[in-house]
Amino acid sequence: MHPRTQRILQRLEKLGSISDAPNCLSRFYGTTAHIQSRKVLIEWMESAGMTVHCDNIGNVRGILKSKAPNAKHLVVASHYDSVFDAGKYDGPLGVLLGIEIAQQVSESGQDLPFHLQVVAFADEEGGRFNTAYLGSGVLAGYFDKTWLSRKDDAGETLDSVIQKMGHHIDLVNDEAIPKEDWLGYYEVHIEQGPVLCDKDLPVCLVSGIAGQTRVDIHWKGMAGHAGTSPMDLRQDALCAAAELTLIIEALGKKHKEKLVATVGKMIVGPNSSNVIPGTVYHTLDIRSMQDHFLAEMVAYLEQQALTIAKKRGLHCEWKVMQSNPSVDCDPQLSAALEKGIKKSGVRELLSIPSGAGHDGVMISKVAPISMLFVRCTDGISHNPAEYCSPEDIEAALFASDAFLEALADSIK
Ligand SMILES: [Zn+2]
Known part of the structure; x- marks a missing residue:
């Protein structure tokens, strides 16, 4: 196993241990565990060579800036909140892969023709306030102020939680990447379905999201x-x-x-x-x-x-x-991802739609999106039995490295 894969596995364990519940994994928006995991993510992004900041909704954002004039942003992201009694791969796997490919770029001293921005979204599951895509909504400029009065089961409002996290609600709308500054969006996520197991493949393209x-x-x-x-x-x-x-x-x-x-x-x-x-x-x-x-x-x-x-x-x-609405993945980004998957040695290219919602839904309002699915055993997710093998995680890592390379080549 490659040391980079090992580092991802160690970090998955670490994040998986940061929970609000004593006997299972639960990391809802704005809780103690949520805030603690954010600190850890900031450290890892910084050690990968990125300039890091936490935005006013709680998204952790690390950037490797390009020297190219008029460079746009490629956002590589997933989420760090979880459902109650969650598995440790849903969300964190995509974030940690993003950090790992950025570290590779940073250590090689390579100057990409686009800014590489790795984002850990603060809230995707919407487990506390029923606000799925809260984090990506802010990044896309689609933050809905009516969400602020939503209450959790204890009666606390989203507004109050955001302020307790030390954020400024008035500045949330300034956190978006303007539409014209996007190059695209890429997310690695566990499949949460049985197709890859059935086909005996480690990874595949995603054609769109339901x-x-x-x-x-x-x-x-x-x-x-x-x-x-x-x-x-x-x-x-x-x-x-x-x-x-x-x-x-x-x-x-x-x-x-x-x-x-x-x-x-x-x-x-x-x-x-x-x-x-x-x-x-x-x-x-x-x-x-x-x-x-x-x-x-x-x-x-x-x-x-x-x-x-x-x-x-x-x-x-x-x-x-x-x-x-349903969204389609972008043909150009998907073409670069296809090259990446082929180069990483996966024996067959497969493209499937996602029944599960992902942050790409929100981002698709402003930018082309692409996604890579990673096999998870028996398609199990939102469950502590969720599992991805080290070999499949490594395949996703190498495919993502090669995707980045193919995308950079297509722009130069
Ligand atoms: Zn997820």
Whole structure:
């Protein structure tokens, strides 16, 4: 194994040990572990020879400046927040690979025809405030100020957390790289699916990212005594939420070739065994590569929710929190990445779409994007069993080095 691969593995272990939860990995935006991991990333980027700063949303950004006149930015990035009970590769792997390829450039004294900016995004999963792509949103200039009033489960606002992190909300909008200064975006990420395992390949190109809509659904019924309220006089919010949840599952199964739909979070009030649930909040996450179809299915589900509410005599609030169209990876960047993959000795070129959302969705609003997937065992992710072999990480590293070289050649 190459010492650079070893260094990535050691750093993955180190980052994987920085957690807010005692028995598992959890690193939500703005927590103690999140801030601690940021310090470590700053150190590593500095030791790789980059000029580093932490921006006003908490993105850690290291730059190797080019001497070329009118040089643009190639951003190599991924995220350093995690879901609850996460694996250690989702996000950090792409950040650490970025640091490693930058260190190689810096140590060789090479002057690239573009600025190489490695970014560790502060929030991609959106686990605390349901703000997926918060970090990349800022880099792309799409920070939405209405997010500031969003609250976490403890009632703290995003606004307050950003300030506690020592950042200035007024300056967040200045952190974006202007559209005309972008050369492109590159991210290495674990596949989070089974295709690479199935094909027995270490890495592959990503052709595009599926569109995604996130909805918050609030049901308001009537809490009541579980023993004295007759069954036909109830306004049970949980039963309404459960009915909708099964409709969502059925819809996903009916269109399984082009749609996935999930209710992943549900909070029942008052959540007591002898009280009829009076309120329920839950989420809907729905994705497809076909934007028009996705919008149609979201509208259909909203209609179903309203029908259930009417039938059961409850109130239902349907709030679309985020809606991103599908995006395609850029042909020119992908051509350079193809060369990189070939040069690194991978026996077959494969290109697949990503069902999972990535920061490239946000960045695609201002710049061409490209992505490389790395095999993860059995496609498992968002789970402590998530695993990438050292050999596959090394293949991703060499393919990324060669991608950078091919891109530089294409510009000179
Ligand atoms: Zn990720």
